[in-house]
Amino acid sequence: MSNSTTTKPKGSFLANRANYLDERVGVAGILKEFGRKVFPDHWSFMLGEVALYSFVVLLISGTFLTFFFQPAMTEVVYNGVYGPLKGAEMSIAYASTLDISFEVRGGLLMRQVHHWSALMFVAAAGLHMLRVFFTGAFRKPREINWLVGFLLFVLGMAGGFTGYSLPDDLLSGNGLRIIDGMLKGVPVVGSSISSLLFDGEFPGHAIVARLYSLHIMIVPALIILLLAVHLFMVVIHKHTHYSGPGRKDTNVVGYPLMPVYVAKAGGFFFIVFGVIMLIATTFTINPVWNYGGYDPSPVSAGTQPDWYIGWLDGALRLAPSHLEFQGLGGTWSFNILIPLLVGVLFLVVVGAYPFIEKWITGDEREHHVLDRPRNAPVRTAVGAAGVTFYAVLWAGAATDLIATHFKMSLNHVLTSIQILLLVGPVFAFWVTKRIALALQRKDREIVLHGRETGRIIRMPHGEFIEVHEPLDKYEMYKLVDFKSYQPTLARPNSEGKITVAARVRASLSKFYFQDRVTPVGQVELAAAAHHEEHAPAIEAKPETKKPAAKKAAPKAAAKKTATTKKASTKAPAKKPAAKKAAPKKK
Amino acid sequence: MKKTMKNSRRSPFAAALVIAAGLIMSGGGYAFATAAVESATPVSAVSSQEQVAEGEKLFLANCASCHGKNGVGTPNGPTLIGVGAAAAEFQVDSGRMPAQASGPQMQVKPVQFTDEQIDAIAAYVGSLGVGPEIPTEEMIAANGNASKGGELFRINCAMCHNAVGAGGALTEGKFAPALVGVPADHIYEAMLTGPQNMPVFNDANLTPEEKKDIITYLKYVETNPSAGGYELAGLGPVAEGLFIWIIGFGIIIALTIWLGAKSN
Structure with a gap:
């Protein structure tokens, strides 16, 4: 620094400008810090990027639309170029949407870009969340960032919904009417909230302007703010990486931001933008001119919300319709309240999941190496159950289309989906857990005995064996580098009482970790290698291996066989200490 | 010149010529007028006796097992007395009748008869009785007011048939069919007669003029493709959501895998 201030820099034009900036705002330090941030390579790490880039596209196209859209509900007579609506009475909002579609140059394209990128944004955010969930990337220290990401997802839904209703067409008006009905279903305060929102009785003359304020100011401002927090925390925490040789909880293995990821991510932005543009130029989305201006009397068949609100619409459709009671000075619409509560509860569980899991495991360590989903069987199974629950609700929003397109009775479809909503997640949980455990056992088998080559050879004494090819060290590392938890017991607190919370925690811990396959340890590996040298006969192998896997799976914590095996494994050596530390803290 | 004109007027053939001209004008005009009247009257009004006899034969062979002799109805099928020629033409010409199997709703099949047989x-x-008659070409021509028709369609039809006529589900396996590709005369007859689960929109509900407007709107939507590109069957947000997840994200994930792949 002192050098550059005393001597006149002699260099190229660019170097001089860079020096000028560095002396005033210290870009060298910033670039040094950020430019050398390391990101690991994996396709699944780019899903969040897709969400970010779709959001940028949303901002660009949305700004264009604000130049021409008029959020007012004053009645006008349409006299634009679209024939089938000529002379129709409609709100200014709808008329200006038609003008954007048919008269503003590039307007229809921008509308379609905006809408498709909105669908893409929420979808990418959802997929990104699933990646983070199934790989355990939400564990300490990233719990708060999960919460921020979760809020971004919810804000994405809010942004989508407020935007969906702006054109004031029949389809979105039907959607608003459903929201109005849901609000009015809330006991005591419902009708007041509804009349506050709509400035009187639905539909009123205020809702479009109000939603517009939310849609172009409040929601995007919050999204930008939380995005900044989200990315800032990524910088603080550093990126996670998948397990591999040399990849530890204390490092990140990958390429630096400068120049590799700046180029890659910059290019990827244009790829995402390009895909959205391609879709928007080729496929119609939300052809508002077909729906006509909003009129509270008609309701069109096939009225559905955009996909990210679909699960709530599905919940509403699946709720039994006769759960409405009169009494206690009002009407109690449980057919509306139950779906509302189920929706809110589902979101709360999703948002709180990292905290729930941390409470159960009591794990205070930092995790920067991701789990393979199979190595956390119950978490993966819980995730699969959640995805199934969401997907069934989602399908519930399309009961009518399923019925007509598969030539089935609407009533049968509805009943089947109701049953599926209750049975599906349980079934998905069970199947996923079994598959995860089976895959873990397969990994053990491969680590201990190598891959089957399919080559059968005959020994001098007449025995036939299949040759197994041993795993190379790099491959093996990925298969053995994970931690396996044990269930914790309910312990008495300082007053000597076993609290209800401790019991709940113990039973949840049992639920999570009772069935498990421990990673292969050094001793086991050495024994297998030793065994391999002496008798390469395949018949003998299962005898030594099978009891190991069996013991690991069912019998719970106390059993000595399990604990000794644990001590022999290298990875979880620290773990019992952590386990003991956690209950003491309480 | 004057002289010759005077002469010709007085010619002995003049009276005959005038009479002939008068006869030709009145007779020809009458013939022309009746022809015009004939072409304007509904087909059934001029259906000849032999056409009805031919129809009765076909009816006995193909329809009477369910609808009964003379169309009085049986437990398997409703009476057809008073349903009118329009109902019969709609059901048979669209391929719904003769029915193949009982079910919540009669399915559209390949048409079973020739146009003459259907007539x-x-x-x-x-x-068999007084009922709605088959509309004329003029009544179903798509030259009404599409804007008014669109409004009427959304108020009266969209709750079952969807705002762009993409169809929709009803209870217990019944459904409102898609209206894309349905001929104008069938649309008119369906409104007039209320086939299967559809309500009747008689001329007091929707005047012939309004029916024409609705047909005009539907034909406009059918013949004018969306300005925004492929329409994804007009099914709205469900089709759009499936599209972005399957096609949109199919492409995006393929690209992320390509970018994330290690260069060898």
């Missing part, structure tokens, strides 16, 4: 059946059913 004959319609004429016979029309002759």
Whole structure:
């Protein structure tokens, strides 16, 4: 620094400008810090990027639309170029949407870009969340960032919904009417909230302007703010990486931001933008001119919300319709309240999941190496159950289309989906857990005995064996580098009482970790290698291996066989200490 | 010149010529007028006796097992007395009748009869009692007011048939069919007669003029493709959501895998 201030820099034009900036705002330090941030390579790490880039596209196209859209509900007579609506009475909002579609140059394209990128944004955010969930990337220290990401997802839904209703067409008006009905279903305060929102009785003359304020100011401002927090925390925490040789909880293995990821991510932005543009130029989305201006009397068949609100619409459709009671000075619409509560509860569980899991495991360590989903069987199974629950609700929003397109009775479809909503997640949980455990056992088998080559050879004494090819060290590392938890017991607190919370925690811990396959340890590996040298006969192998896997799976914590095996494994050596530390803290 | 004109007027043939001209004008005009009247009257009005007889034969062979002799109805099928030629033409010409199997709703099948046979059946059913008649070409021409038709369609039809006529589900396996590709005369007849689960929109509910407007709107939507590109069957947000997840994200994930792949 002192050098550059005393001597006149002699260099190229660019170097001089860079020096000028560095002396005033210290870009060298910033670039040094950020430019050398390391990101690991994996396709699944780019899903969040897709969400970010779709959001940028949303901002660009949305700004264009604000130049021409008029959020007012004053009645006008349409006299634009679209024939089938000529002379129709409609709100200014709808008329200006038609003008954007048919008269503003590039307007229809921008509308379609905006809408498709909105669908893409929420979808990418959802997929990104699933990646983070199934790989355990939400564990300490990233719990708060999960919460921020979760809020971004919810804000994405809010942004989508407020935007969906702006054109004031029949389809979105039907959607608003459903929201109005849901609000009015809330006991005591419902009708007041509804009349506050709509400035009187639905539909009123205020809702479009109000939603517009939310849609172009409040929601995007919050999204930008939380995005900044989200990315800032990524910088603080550093990126996670998948397990591999040399990849530890204390490092990140990958390429630096400068120049590799700046180029890659910059290019990827244009790829995402390009895909959205391609879709928007080729496929119609939300052809508002077909729906006509909003009129509270008609309701069109096939009225559905955009996909990210679909699960709530599905919940509403699946709720039994006769759960409405009169009494206690009002009407109690449980057919509306139950779906509302189920929706809110589902979101709360999703948002709180990292905290729930941390409470159960009591794990205070930092995790920067991701789990393979199979190595956390119950978490993966819980995730699969959640995805199934969401997907069934989602399908519930399309009961009518399923019925007509598969030539089935609407009533049968509805009943089947109701049953599926209750049975599906349980079934998905069970199947996923079994598959995860089976895959873990397969990994053990491969680590201990190598891959089957399919080559059968005959020994001098007449025995036939299949040759197994041993795993190379790099491959093996990925298969053995994970931690396996044990269930914790309910312990008495300082007053000597076993609290209800401790019991709940113990039973949840049992639920999570009772069935498990421990990673292969050094001793086991050495024994297998030793065994391999002496008798390469395949018949003998299962005898030594099978009891190991069996013991690991069912019998719970106390059993000595399990604990000794644990001590022999290298990875979880620290773990019992952590386990003991956690209950003491309480 | 004057002289010759005067002469010709007085010629002995003049009276005959005038009479001939008068006869030709009045007779020809009458013939012309009746022809015009004939072409304007509904087909069933001029259905000849032999057409009805032919229709009765076809009816006995193909329809009477369910609808009964003389169309009086049986436990398997409703009476056809008073349903009119329009109902018969709609059901048979769209391929719904003769029914193949009982079910929540009669399915559209390949049409079973020739146009002459269908006309004959319609004429016979029309002759059973007073009922709605087959609309004329003029009544179903798509030259009404599409804007008014669109509004009427959204108010009266969209709750079952969807705002762009993409169809929709009803209870217990019944459904409102998609209206894309349905001929104008069938749309008119369906409104007039209320086939299967559809309500009747008689001329007091929707005047012939309004029916024409609705047909005009539907034909406009059918013949004018969306300005925004491929329409994804007009099914709205469900199709759009499936599209972005399957096609949109199919492409995006393929690209992320390509970018994330290690260069060898």
